[in-house]
Amino acid sequence: MEHENVIKANEIIGGDVVKALNRRGFEAEYVPTGQDALKRILEIIPPDASVGIPGTVTVRDIGALDALKERGNIIYQHWGKMTPQEMREARFKENEADVFLTSANALTRDGEIINIDGTGNRVAGMAWGRGLVLFVIGINKLAFDLADGLKRAKAATIPNAVRQNVETACVKAGHCVNCLNDESMCRAILILNQAVKGRKYHVIIIGENFGY
Numbered sequence: 121m122e123h124e125n126v127i128k129a130n131e132i133i134g135g136d137v138v139k140a141l142n143r144r145g146f147e148a149e150y151v152p153t154g155q156d157a158l159k160r161i162l163e164i165i166p167p168d169a170s171v172g173i174p175g176t177v178t179v180r181d182i183g184a185l186d187a188l189k190e191r192g193n194i195i196y197q198h199w200g201k202m203t204p205q206e207m208r209e210a211r212f213k214e215n216e217a218d219v220f221l222t223s224a225n226a227l228t229r230d231g232e233i234i235n236i237d238g239t240g241n242r243v244a245g246m247a248w249g250r251g252l253v254l255f256v257i258g259i260n261k262l263a264f265d266l267a268d269g270l271k272r273a274k275a276a277t278i279p280n281a282v283r284q285n286v287e288t289a290c291v292k293a294g295h296c297v298n299c300l301n302d303e304s305m306c307r308a309i310l311i312l313n314q315a316v317k318g319r320k321y322h323v324i325i326i327g328e329n330f331g332y
């Protein structure tokens with residue numbers, strides 16, 4: 121029963137955020153589960169489209185990368201064992217793809233999409249991707265307002281740094297110390313306040329927790 125209440129509450133909240141995103145010019149929808157999101161991703165992305173997938177745990181955890189690959193979509197990604205030069209080139213290709221498939225660090229209840237980036241490729245793709253920018257965002261990433269969203273986005277840095285084996289100042293301290301050193305992963309902050317002119321966006325909000 122409690123589980124049913126959570127499902128219902130998430131649906132109400134998700135539906136409200138969809139309306140807020142629409143007001144800002146983003147196409148958006150709410151789906152209850154990661155499985156539903158995967159189904160929608162495969163419907164939205166044409167089978168012959170190239171897909172750029174930056175550093176996102178959500179997209180991989182819902183199985184989208186494997187499913188797209190299996191279906192024959194060309195995938196560009198900088199993930200796994202690559203030389204620094206290969207990583208750099210892959211990042212450019214991701215942003216040039218027909219679809220830029222990503223998650224976000226935070227999404228406010230009022231529809232602002234917040235991301236913090238160390239390399240800049242992810243925020244560049246979100247603001248200036250060549251094709252459709254398709255966001256897939258777990259309900260755990262919802263924030264009340266911009267200040268809450270920025271805190272949420274920064275809090276994701278510790279698990280991201282651990283995943284990438286980077287010893288950031290927050291990994292050492294256990295919390296953000298607003299570092300400005302070589303290891304900082306918070307160099308570019310993008311708040312999508314409205315769908316950027318000339319770009320196409322689609323946001324899928326999932327009623328389950330994904331990523332961090």
Ligand code: SF4
Pocket residue numbers: 274275277278288289290291295296297298299300303304305306
């Ligand atoms: S300590 Fe540095 S890298 Fe870590 S969250 Fe704060 S600004 Fe980002």
